Amino acid sequence: MSTVVKTVNLVKIYQDGAVPVPAVRGVDLQVEPGEFVAIMGPSGSGKSTLVHMLGGLDTRTSGEIWLDGKRVDTLSESAWALLRRKRIGFVFQFFNLVANMTVGDNVELPALLSGASPKVARERRESLLAALNLTDRAEAAPAQLSGGEQQRVALARALANEPSLLLADEPTGNLDSRNTRDVLRLLGEVHKEGQTIVMVTHDARVASLADRLVSLFDGEIVDDGRIARRRTRTAGEVIDLR
Amino acid sequence: MRPHLLALLAKEPAHGYELKQALEQTFGSAYPSPNIGQIYVTLGRLEKDGLIRVVDVEQSNRPNKKVYYLTAKGREVLEAWVDEPTEGPRVRDEFFMKLVLAPLTGIADRMALISRQRRHYLSLMSDLNDILARTPDTDRVAMLLIEGAMLHLQADLDWLERCQEDLA
Ligand SMILES: Nc1ncnc2c1ncn2[C@@H]1O[C@H](COP(=O)(O)OP(=O)(O)OP(=O)(O)O)[C@@H](O)[C@H]1O
Ligand SMILES: [Mg+2]
Numbered sequence: 382m383s384t385v386v387k388t389v390n391l392v393k394i395y396q397d398g399a400v401p402v403p404a405v406r407g408v409d410l411q412v413e414p415g416e417f418v419a420i421m422g423p424s425g426s427g428k429s430t431l432v433h434m435l436g437g438l439d440t441r442t443s444g445e446i447w448l449d450g451k452r453v454d455t456l457s458e459s460a461w462a463l464l465r466r467k468r469i470g471f472v473f474q475f476f477n478l479v480a481n482m483t484v485g486d487n488v489e490l491p492a493l494l495s496g497a498s499p500k501v502a503r504e505r506r507e508s509l510l511a512a513l514n515l516t517d518r519a520e521a522a523p524a525q526l527s528g529g530e531q532q533r534v535a536l537a538r539a540l541a542n543e544p545s546l547l548l549a550d551e552p553t554g555n556l557d558s559r560n561t562r563d564v565l566r567l568l569g570e571v572h573k574e575g576q577t578i579v580m581v582t583h584d585a586r587v588a589s590l591a592d593r594l595v596s597l598f599d600g601e602i603v604d605d606g607r608i609a610r611r612r613t614r615t616a617g618e619v620i621d622l623r
Numbered sequence: 624m625r626p627h628l629l630a631l632l633a634k635e636p637a638h639g640y641e642l643k644q645a646l647e648q649t650f651g652s653a654y655p656s657p658n659i660g661q662i663y664v665t666l667g668r669l670e671k672d673g674l675i676r677v678v679d680v681e682q683s684n685r686p687n688k689k690v691y692y693l694t695a696k697g698r699e700v701l702e703a704w705v706d707e708p709t710e711g712p713r714v715r716d717e718f719f720m721k722l723v724l725a726p727l728t729g730i731a732d733r734m735a736l737i738s739r740q741r742r743h744y745l746s747l748m749s750d751l752n753d754i755l756a757r758t759p760d761t762d763r764v765a766m767l768l769i770e771g772a773m774l775h776l777q778a779d780l781d782w783l784e785r786c787q788e789d790l791a
Contacts, residue, residue: 419745423784423787423788583781584777585773586748588745588748589749589751590749594742596741598734604734604735604738604741606742608742608749609742609746610746611746620768620769
């Protein structure tokens with residue numbers, strides 16, 4: 382299998398304001414199949430901009446983006462849309478659910494769009510909603526849901542087409558600890574099944590599920606390394622009770 | 624371990640092995656498996672300080688059992704321990720010292736130190752995640768302990784980010 386994501390000297394400069402804002406400044410990143418990469422960094426360091434470009438939601442200023450071995454930064458908008466439908470799941474920092482569709486349909490639609498049979502799409506919807514404790518809310522409209530619930534729907538939707546790449550921007554920003562647990566469990570499971578994940582997060586619990594941490598600062602990668610796993614012990618051995 | 628044993632003895636007199644069992648039952652996996660030798664050493668010191676006293680209880684067909692009980696002075700010490708405010712965790716002093724001093728020496732730059740420390744915290748967090756996943760829901764005490772440690776780590780990571788913004 383080929384490298385899932387590769388960027389070469391990727392640059393994004395926003396030029397819509399009075400002064401150009403360099404948001405991403407020469408990022409070289411490579412993600413292998415099955416890897417779970419967490420991206421951390423201060424506010425404004427370019428995390429959202431980077432993952433938006435990886436998902437084709439924002440255009441690059443210069444540099445290259447490759448997905449599954451194919452160059453994609455040169456694709457047209459419609460070609461990107463097709464690629465996203467088939468191969469990319471995206472969880473936005475601010476949900477972006479389809480407002481006039483039920484929660485259940487929001488999750489089912491991407492599976493249908495990616496070419497799954499109605500039966501498979503329905504099964505996928507049921508299992509994802511159950512895994513995120515949302516079965517009861519399936520017939521509700523997104524606006525009737527809490528922030529945390531909407532965020533979980535967004536994650537379910539992103540996974541519905543069984544994407545080769547899951548891109549997520551702060552997928553647990555609005556969750557309390559119980560809901561974070563559901564999300565963590567689901568992420569752990571899909572990762573174990575081989576899902577490639579690139580995720581922006583401030584949440585240390587979520588980031589600690591990753592194999593690798595990329596730290597951004599001022600639009601540049603300042604650190605890229607593995608998160609060590611040790612032999613697990615008991616709480617009493619790890620936490621010092623005085 | 625001194626106040627822990629005093630608290631258990633305030634509930635009821637007990638012998639050494641019962642105290643070990645009580646610690647295990649009360650804390651679940653949150654307590655590093657208490658060592659019986661260490662319990663006896665601590666009991667000896669508490670007795671010497673007059674905080675507990677010991678009586679020999681005769682047993683048929685077996686050597687006498689030493690049963691410990693709390694003295695009035697012991698109860699006072701225990702109450703004082705419960706009443707005094709508990710010191711909160713402070714900034715990781717050692718890392719802080721490294722962070723401030725390292726650039727002066729030219730041995731390491733701050734960005735590298737912060738990055739390495741961040742990955743270290745995440746690997747501690749991943750330890751805690753695994754432990755939490757293996758902790759049965761019934762072990763409430765251990766769950767709370769782990770969740771507390773996770774929140775502290777999250778704060779440490781947020782603080783690293785502040786350091787990065789300010790110093791780097
Ligand atoms: N549409 C836009 N037009 C102009 N500047 C933008 C735009 N989007 C982002 N920026 C700027 O680009 C920089 C990087 O923003 P980005 O949203 O990628 O940061 P981030 O790391 O995701 O931050 P946060 O943690 O707050 O979400 C910031 O300085 C931001 O102000
Ligand atoms: Mg962002």
